Amino acid sequence: MAEYELDAVDREILYALQEEARNLSSSEIADRTDASSSTVRKRIQRLESDGVIKGYSANIDYTKAGYPIRMLLFCTAPIPDRGAYIDDLLAISGIVSVQELITGEQNLLVTVVVENDRDVTPIAQQIADMGLTITDEVLVRSHQSTSFDEFSSR
Numbered sequence: 001m002a003e004y005e006l007d008a009v010d011r012e013i014l015y016a017l018q019e020e021a022r023n024l025s026s027s028e029i030a031d032r033t034d035a036s037s038s039t040v041r042k043r044i045q046r047l048e049s050d051g052v053i054k055g056y057s058a059n060i061d062y063t064k065a066g067y068p069i070r071m072l073l074f075c076t077a078p079i080p081d082r083g084a085y086i087d088d089l090l091a092i093s094g095i096v097s098v099q100e101l102i103t104g105e106q107n108l109l110v111t112v113v114v115e116n117d118r119d120v121t122p123i124a125q126q127i128a129d130m131g132l133t134i135t136d137e138v139l140v141r142s143h144q145s146t147s148f149d150e151f152s153s154r
Helices: 006-021 026-033 038-051 078-090 117-129
Strands: 069-076 093-100 108-114 132-138
Touching: 006 026, 006 038, 026 038, 069 117, 078 093, 078 108, 108 117, 117 132
Parallel strands: none
Antiparallel strands: 069 108, 069 132, 093 108
C-alpha cells in the first residue's frame, strides 16, 4: 500500500462517502470539494486501490432485520497468534465483526448478532473449539455510529 498524506479533497471525499455513499454522485461530491467530477472519480479510485477505502456496506439495523440480540464477546488468544484468528472467526455464522485489541488480557472483541439468546451458545462453543477463551460477554442495548468529522472541512 502506498503511504501518502490525505489532502483536503481526499478528506472531503471520505467524509461525503461515509455520510451517504449510496446517494452521492461524483458530481455532487465535486461540488462539495471544489474539484472536478473527473478528479473526484480518480481520487476515489486511488483511495480504493491504496486500501484507504476498503469497501462499501449497508448500515443495517439488525433488530429490525430480525436479529435483536447483539453481544460483545471479549476473547483471549495467544498474543502472537491473535490476528490469525480473525478470518476464521468471521466465517462463523452470526459473527459480524472482530476487532484485534492491543492492550489488556482480552485481545479480540467479537460482535455477534442472533435471533435469540439460545443462538449465542453454539457460537461461543465454536469460538472455544478454536482454542480461544471468552473472558467476558456484554449484551448491547443499542449501537450508533457517525462519520469521522476530522475528514470534513465544515
